[in-house]
Amino acid sequence: MIVLFFGDVVGQEATEFLIKRLQQLRDHYRADLVIANAENSAPDGLGTTAWQADSLLAGGVDVITGGNHSWDSPESVLALDNPRVLRPLNLTEGVPGRGSLTLDVGDETVTVINLADACAMKSVRAAAGRFVPAYQAWTEATRTGTVIVDYHGDHVLEKQIFARTVDGAAAAVLGTHTHEATLPLHVLPGGTAFVTDVGMTGPTGGVQGFGYDVFVAGMRSSGNPFEFGIPRPISGPIVLGAVLMEIEHGKTVRLERLS
Template identity: 65%
Template sequence: MIVLFCGDVVGERATERLAASLPELRRRYLVDLVVVNAENSAPNGLGMGAKQVDQLLEAGADVITGGNHSWDSEESVALLDLPQVIRPANLAPGVPGRGVLHAEAAGETLTVVNLADHCAMKSVKATAGKFLPAYDGWRAADKRGAVLVDYHGDHVLEKQIFAHAVDGEAAAVLGSHTHEATGPLHLLPGGTAFVTEVGMTGPGDGVQGFAPTNLVSGLRGTGNPFSGAMPSVSLGPLVLGAVVLEIRHGRTARLERVSWPEDDAAPEPRTKSGDAGGAI
């Protein structure tokens, strides 16, 4: 099974470009299943937008994951009722949404588990007093077949410890939330793929995809960057934070980063492992 994972999509421009690119990305990498973190996909970058989620699903996304912005608006909360949409699982009962999804692709089952760390969730009102440690959420999850984790977190240390703790149990632990892609792509000894931060799919300039002006003014004027109006989504060039991985027998065999199709100088499609012509 070949899975494409796209990190936090920020705003409507990024959503539109990713939606336009997904058919070609699926073709080129022979993708069987697409997972997209869309918690910043709303036009203002805060929460999910119904139009944006529909665009992604219609374009070929199979699973939509979230994080701390999953409850930012009524529209975002309503989208948690969709069968393709999940949010962090490590929460006590009573919080809208669910954190685990089972998908079928290439004749196999893939469980997608969405988790988050305390730092990412500490200011979320919808989850106040209901946050549980990520590993508790992992242990409680109904895991079937291969398992992919979207770990939405700030702390490199926590992400790395978690990945090693589930090495050999999860096919992949893919970090999201900080929006700044990390370089190393790890295949751990037990067969778990690990990326500390896949990175965002959004404007590559500014502050995590947002225009810096209001944040800088707040910092200079009051010492608090968030004291003024919320920043708007940047209009800068769009980057793609995404990886593709090949899962065999519940473990990852190969892992690589992908680029926008129009930026790729080698447009020929890959072949699956074992086929003539090599592998992804």
């Protein structure tokens, strides 16, 4: 089974960029499953609108994962009604959306699980008082067939420890959230692919795909880069943050980065 995973899609331009190339990429790599983290794909970079979700799914993405921005707008929350749009699993009941999906890929069963670390979720109002540690959620989750994890987190250490902990039980633990692609690609001894951060599919020249002037003004004004809010995604050349995995019997046998 060939799996393509795209890191955080940032803004409208990046969404359209990916949609235009998805079918070509699927065909070229003979991908059986395509997953994309799209929690920043809205025009303002905050959340996923119904248009982005529907367009990505129609364009060739099979599962959309999320993170701390999954509830940033009412439309983002509505997008979570789609069973193929995930948000972090490790929350108690009552938060909109679902954190895992089991689907048939050819003659194989695959479970996609979306998790997040505490740092990524600390300022999410929808998750206030409802956060559950990622490994606890993993142990309680229904996992059928080949398991692929989007681990949306800030901390390199936590990502690495989690991957080692589930080595052999997950086919892949793929880090998202920092938008900065990490160079090393790992296939752990038990057959789990691990990437600290897949990186963003988004515009270059800014800060994590966003314009930087507002952040700089806040930093200079009070030392708080978020004093004046979060700017819109910058317009610029799009970088592709993606990895390809070849998985056999629930274990990764090949892992490479696409650019």
